[in-house]
Amino acid sequence: MSLFNVYPIYNITPVKALGAKVWDDKGQEYLDFYGGHGVISAGHSHPDYVKAITEQVGKIGFYSNSIQNPIQEALADKLVKASGYPDYTLFLCNSGAEANENALKLASFHNGKKKVIAFKKAFHGRTSAAVAATDNPSIVAPLNAGHEVVFLPLNDIEAFNIELAKGDICTVIIEGIQGVGGLDQGTTEFFQAIAAACKTADVVLILDEIQSGYGRSGKFFAHQYHDIKPDVITLAKGMGNGFPIGGILISPKFKASYGLLGTTFGGNHLASAAALSVLEIIENENLIDNVNTIGTYFKELAGQIPEVKNIKGRGLMLGLEFDFDVTELRKKLIYDEHIFTGNASQKNLLRILPPLSITNEDVDVFFTGLKNALKA
Numbered sequence: 277m278s279l280f281n282v283y284p285i286y287n288i289t290p291v292k293a294l295g296a297k298v299w300d301d302k303g304q305e306y307l308d309f310y311g312g313h314g315v316i317s318a319g320h321s322h323p324d325y326v327k328a329i330t331e332q333v334g335k336i337g338f339y340s341n342s343i344q345n346p347i348q349e350a351l352a353d354k355l356v357k358a359s360g361y362p363d364y365t366l367f368l369c370n371s372g373a374e375a376n377e378n379a380l381k382l383a384s385f386h387n388g389k390k391k392v393i394a395f396k397k398a399f400h401g402r403t404s405a406a407v408a409a410t411d412n413p414s415i416v417a418p419l420n421a422g423h424e425v426v427f428l429p430l431n432d433i434e435a436f437n438i439e440l441a442k443g444d445i446c447t448v449i450i451e452g453i454q455g456v457g458g459l460d461q462g463t464t465e466f467f468q469a470i471a472a473a474c475k476t477a478d479v480v481l482i483l484d485e486i487q488s489g490y491g492r493s494g495k496f497f498a499h500q501y502h503d504i505k506p507d508v509i510t511l512a513k514g515m516g517n518g519f520p521i522g523g524i525l526i527s528p529k530f531k532a533s534y535g536l537l538g539t540t541f542g543g544n545h546l547a548s549a550a551a552l553s554v555l556e557i558i559e560n561e562n563l564i565d566n567v568n569t570i571g572t573y574f575k576e577l578a579g580q581i582p583e584v585k586n587i588k589g590r591g592l593m594l595g596l597e598f599d600f601d602v603t604e605l606r607k608k609l610i611y612d613e614h615i616f617t618g619n620a621s622q623k624n625l626l627r628i629l630p631p632l633s634i635t636n637e638d639v640d641v642f643f644t645g646l647k648n649a650l651k652a
């Protein structure tokens with residue numbers, strides 16, 4: 277064993293995938309309703325995506341950010357239009373944690389403060405400030421704990437206003453819909469109240485759309501259900517459909533200057549080609565409409581299963597709540613029914629994050645498998 281052993285793993289070795297299907301080294305087919313932690317958006321090995329990446333690496337895969345990169349510019353242009361933020365600018369990096377790290381840093385540069393408001397059960401990544409803003413002390417090392425972060429209950433406007441009134445808050449970071457924490461989300465009243473209060477106090481509002489973005493919620497970003505405009509929006513996961521890429525969308529009120537942010541790999545030719553292809557597929561195949569149609573069908577079928585006590589989330593970012601820990605259920609689903617699903621820090625929640633391109637038939641297969649696993 278030469279790998280640093282930090283992941284509890286299922287004994288399955290995928291070697292091939294297409295759309296929402298995955299095959300292991302023994303030829304067994306699986307239905308992927310988890311997308312490797314919500315990463316697969318356009319579908320595994322989509323032919324247009326494969327073509328875009330293959331052609332790009334055959335030309336030039338990487339050069340640094342000190343030369344012109346028209347693919348990066350095309351990506352920024354397409355992303356700001358597709359997401360409804362035409363006047364925002366894009367900074368590219370390599371992962372979700374890195375996106376949040378840069379967003380928090382930008383906020384601090386902006387108003388010169390350093391205290392962060394985050395929310396109970398939040399997950400923002402595993403690096404320095406991102407992990408400090410994550411509500412899970414077991415993954416925060418003493419080195420990271422030096423950041424000033426206060427965790428408030430979601431949807432408690434009064435607690436929020438009391439904290440903001442202290443006058444030392446730099447930024448507020450909140451997920452569009454909580455992912456790892458278990459699919460809880462702010463109400464429209466809450467999102468609107470915090471957005472308005474941040475604006476008045478010159479506190480930077482960061483929307484972490486790393487898991488809930490890129491169409492997964494049924495809108496491009498989950499916060500767009502609440503009619504607010506954050507100052508900074510962070511992206512990763514579905515953005516590259518498996519190719520590592522992250523980014524932050526930045527409001528025009530922030531002025532860029534040379535060296536303010538930077539990275540070696542972020543936005544390289546290959547990553548940009550992958551992300552551009554994902555946006556094209558989402559648009560060409562109307563995947564956001566598909567999310568809404570299939571998400572509704574999924575909820576309808578889920579509602580007919582007596583063991584499902586509650587359905588959380590939106591679009592194809594869903595959680596099925598049971599009255600028992602789902603660890604064994606997930607094992608039955610993967611080993612007996614050959615279906616990938618996810619868990620959350622809420623132990624009785626089965627997390628569903630399939631590719632955005634799934635069909636009604638895929639949903640039928642999922643529920644047949646779920647019913648079998650519940651009976652077994």
Ligand SMILES: Cc1ncc(COP(=O)(O)O)c(C=O)c1O
Nearest residue numbers: 371372373399400401455486487
């Ligand atoms: C909401 C949210 N933010 C940030 C991250 C961190 O992303 P990454 O693992 O790419 O660093 C995750 C990952 O699960 C996430 O769900």
